[in-house]
Amino acid sequence: MSSEALGQDEAIRFEGVCKRYRLGRGGAWAGDLRDEAGGLLGRLLRRNPAPPTVDALAGVSFSVRCGENVALVGANGAGKSTALKLVARITVPTSGTVWVRGRVASLIQIGAGFHRELTGRENVFLYGAILGLTRGAIRDRIDAIVEFAGLERFMDTPVKRYSRGMFLRLGFSVAVHVDADVLLIDEVLAAGDREFRERCFDRMRTLVQSDKTLLFVSHQRELVEKTCDRALLLADGRVTADGSVADIWRTYAAS
């Protein structure tokens, strides 16, 4: 694929990215047949104006260098998660372009794809595959994953018997062992007890110091300050400030 649009040391670039959602039951695209038929009829009779829309992202441009750790900061609905979803290719922009270099792992929802009826071990393989690891790669890492989660005794138990904390610990352990160039993280460290959070912190620091690129959405100031070297402030789908974490947090707190 061509790489002329992305500089040698660039990992992510947003170019005038807009993401528009249609409001109401239909989402971005359509509803059920009844909505569709009704809408069509309305348009034919020129009764219904175009459905109301909201721009989750309204012309966002920024660039992230390889190995940089960037926090997205802003109020709920500012467009942080939408930005992550675009990088993760979960959805596509309405206009504009997102460029991404290398493999992306989206840790947007820890344990997405875990199945309650399957054992911890089976779920490690499944979730690992979902995050893009091959079977062999998971087999190589399973001991490390289990040890990190501290769930050696429970690996052959169905995860429906797990507590919520255990569930998240297992999910996070798999997630931090993925092999990707760009990691997307959305408020995941809120889980687990103090001791496990400390371990996650350490792991995050290792990831931060590596050449991996991090795009991080969090409302936890302490965590953001420890892991990120730059922050973007988003408000109403626009980037309103770009700078050091401390500066951005001050601006955010003042707004």
Next chain:
Amino acid sequence: MNDVRRIGPGRGSVIASLRELWGGRGLLRAIAGREFRVRYTQSILGVAWALAHPLVLMGVFTVVFGKIVHVGSEGQPYPLFSYAGLLPWTFLATGTTLAMRSLVAHVDLVTKVYFPRELLPLASLAASLVDFLIALGVFLLVFLAYGRVPGASWLWLAPLIMVQAVLAVGIALFTAALNVRFRDVKHVMPLMLQAWLYMSPVIYPMASVPDRLRGVFALNPMAGLVDGYRAVLLHGHAPDAALLLTSAAVSLLTLILGWAYFHRVEAYFADVI
């Protein structure tokens, strides 16, 4: 250093999508394995449930159409006759029904992680294919119990299974994608399948279809498949070439159209589901 990816409005190229689908085969295996295991955990009979569908229908059909209504069965014992027809039918009906629900059933995956979306319906079909192979094994046992021995014509099973898989994938991709947008599909589909069962020569032999309807009937891809299974398994000869080729052509067309629709709309699944 690495591949650069451009994420813009609209859909990607067909070649890129196919390449990515191929890259996702490990994940396909993981999801299909999960589907298969999950379906039968906590059920006492486990995998035996894979057989319940064709066996129960075979029993009912044998009583109703073999003993009461006396439908012809090409000179074969009616249980064998109906079971041979139910083999491809059960795979198609249960496989596509599960696949149709697969995207909506995995909202958490579709809205939180990227992977080739085709993998979910394909995994449902793969799990159903395992059910089908178990059902085929049971057919062999029943066949042997009737004092019969499989012959070389059974080798035709390979192309028959391929045609039925192509057809099922086409229907699965189309209905799964459509169900994301219109939940009406999950109500319509059982009805359509019911009608399709009666329009296919599962209960009755192809020979009892009047000549003037045969041409139209042949366009139903299940006609060639069901008739083919019977020719191969029961009569020991190759499938009717014209019938099977028509089946294969219609199935291929279904696959192309089904995937084309899926490809056209998949970028918006996460927004709409």
